[in-house]
Amino acid sequence: MRQRQASQGARRAREFEAFVAGAAGRLLHAATLLTAEAPDDNPRARRLLTLALAHTYARWHRLRGEDPYDHTRQYLATRFARAAWHQYGGLGRARPHPDSALAVLAPQERLILVLRLYEGVAEAQTAALLGLPTERVRTICDRATATLLHPPRGPAPAVVPTKVVSS
Template identity: 85%
Template sequence: MRERHASQGARRAREFEAFVAGAAGRLLHAATLLTAEPPGANPRARRLLTLALSHTYASWDRLRGEDPYDRTRQYLAVRFARGAWHQYGGLGRSRPSPDSVLARLTPQERLILVLRMYEGVAEEQTAALLGLPAERVGAICARATATLLHPPRGPAPADVMEVAPS
């Protein structure tokens, strides 16, 4: 009996290690996009990924045919949303790295944009995961995309030379 449990544990560990070897890089990139941290200095993203992978490992035997990547990504997204809610009093503006292109977006906009554009999650699935109407998800995604494609212009330079009439 004890040997059977040991062999099941070893098989479980091998399966999970294979999953992590194949999925961790992409999941870390998604988490880094969510937190808008630089890729080389992303402690919040690494913590988010560690929590998501820990959760997946804890429920590994209960997946029963579910896609472990999808399950981990869902947990990552929900954990990010909850963290943004508790840290900033909602999915409003956070303080990501100013060097990040995604820093202009709210956490909610980043979450929806990453799920829809980077991860390829359908609008309806994203809406169900976040508890929003699909139309709202579409509108937020469109606004976030427009913000990234057409960034607001900065203020005019303070040192404008006046042209003297000739």
């Protein structure tokens, strides 16, 4: 009995290691986009990914036919949304890395944009995952895309009066 359990445990570990080897890079990139950190300095994204992978590993034997990547991505997204809600009193503005292209977006906008455009999750699935109406997801995604394509202008430069030299 113990030998069979040990064998099943080893097989489970090998399957999970193979999954992580194939999926961790893409999931880390998605987490880095969500947190709007620099790719080479992303401790929040790494923590988010670690928590999502630990959750998936804990449920590995119960997934039975479920896509482990989809399961991990869903947990990553909901964990990010929950953290943003608790940390910033709603999905308000966080302090992302200033060099990030997604730094101009609010966390909810980043979440929807990453799920829809980077991960290719359908509008209806995104809406169901986040508990929002489909129209709201569409509107937020459109607004976030427009913001990225046409970033808000900074303040106008200050006008410095020049001295006029009379001759």
